[in-house]
Amino acid sequence: MRLSFRDKAISGLLTVVPANERKFVDEMANFNFSQARSLKLKQVMGYDRHRIVAGPVCASDLAVAGIEHLLAGGHLVRDDIDALIVVTQSPDYLMPATSHVVQGRLGLHADMICLDINQGCAGFIVGLMQGFMLLDQPAVAKVVLVNVDVLSRKVSPRDRNSYPLIGDAASITVLERREDAGVIEAELKMDGTRRETLMIPAGGFRRPSDAETAAMIEDAEGNVRSLDHLKMDGSAVFNFVMTEVPELIGGLLARTGTTVDEVDAFLCHQPNRFMLQKLADKLAVPHEKMPSNVVENFGNSSGVTIPLVTTFNLADALLAGSRKVCLAGFGVGLTWGAMLMRLGPLRFCEMIEYREDV
Known part of the structure; x- marks a missing residue:
């Protein structure tokens, strides 16, 4: 869409x-x-x-x-x-x-x-x-x-x-x-047939939590989890990202007549450094244009990783001026989307810590 x-x-x-x-x-x-x-x-x-x-x-x-x-x-x-x-x-x-x-x-x-x-x-x-x-x-x-x-x-x-x-x-x-913000162009796709790729099987009305769903079970790879826990098919996620996301981002760039060189930063969801570097290679994007340093410092916080990679890497630049950026998110659902826009100058762009004892 x-x-x-x-x-x-x-x-x-x-x-x-x-x-x-x-x-x-x-x-x-x-x-x-x-x-x-x-x-x-x-x-x-x-x-x-x-x-x-x-x-x-x-x-x-x-x-x-x-x-x-x-x-x-x-x-x-x-x-x-x-x-x-x-x-x-x-x-x-x-x-x-x-x-x-x-x-x-x-x-x-x-x-x-x-x-x-x-x-x-x-x-x-x-x-x-x-x-x-x-x-x-x-x-x-x-x-x-x-x-x-x-x-x-x-x-x-x-x-x-x-x-x-x-x-x-x-x-x-x-x-x-x-x-004076200009035009923001976006693409979004969803595929519920692959919903089990990332799922918490129990805890909803389909499978309420009980003693059985809380039982810890070891899988074939040695991971121990229950049906109440998040389950991820890592290989399926990797294949999904490598297949669907380059086509989506590439299509958005082509539709808007935008080259990779014209985009200052590709601010993507952060599944892990390895996957993002492979994604950058698929799109012929220099690694420095697609920061991949969120998981190693903060972890994968789902939809928050795009704002997090932005505040962690581009705060000073976006407070001082604007950048042409491509935002991209992909994962659970399965859902994948991208947005091309000019971002900044921002009135605030910062990161703070939350302390439970405050």
Whole structure:
């Protein structure tokens, strides 16, 4: 699906990461693999450390901390928020929506839209699309887009396939109308026939959690998890990314008459360093134009990784001026999307830490 947006812009970007940092070498003993095999994986995939919540922290906790930081710094005014979108696959409750929880905790006014979107790795792209569409309404002048996940709480610490790369984080993106913003072009595709590639099998109404779903089972590769935990088919994910994503991004560039040289940065979802470097090679993008350093420093925080790679690598540049960027998200669903836009100058672009003891 092709989408275009005019006179819409990102005006600011904040990311929130837990202060709790865990190192891969300290967690290797939890896995049913030799130290040598685990260290080889660390080298190839780019594992080093990740940020995960230390206790029963929920999505709304990270979201509220981020928005309160912006309110305190004068970057947001409570009464100016016309719409609040929360994109998460780890909501506080089955009901009510996490956006309502955040609105209530912050004491925001009632004359606004609160909306939850259940999306993961491509959630930032989907959230931007929804936010830009809301800005077509005369009554909506400012949209706050929250991407947040605390999926470490649903990944087995004995699953070497997933646990070393998982991270928790939130991002707060402010969207506004801007007449000089130019045209934003986007592409989005979805394929639910491959939904089991990334899945938490139990915990919903299809398979409620019980004693049976909590039982820990070792798979053929030596990973130990239950049906209540995230299960990822790593080979299928890799093949999906290498097959579908280059075609999508390449098609977007071709449709808009844009060359790789004309794009300043390809800001992609961060599954791991190895996969991103292979993706860059497929697209003939220089590695320095596609940063791949998020998983080794913070972990894969699902839809938050695009804002995270942006604030971690381009904050100074985007505060000072603008860059032509290609955003791309791909994963659970399966869902894959890309967006070509001019980003910046931003009013704020920073990263803060969330501390459970504050």
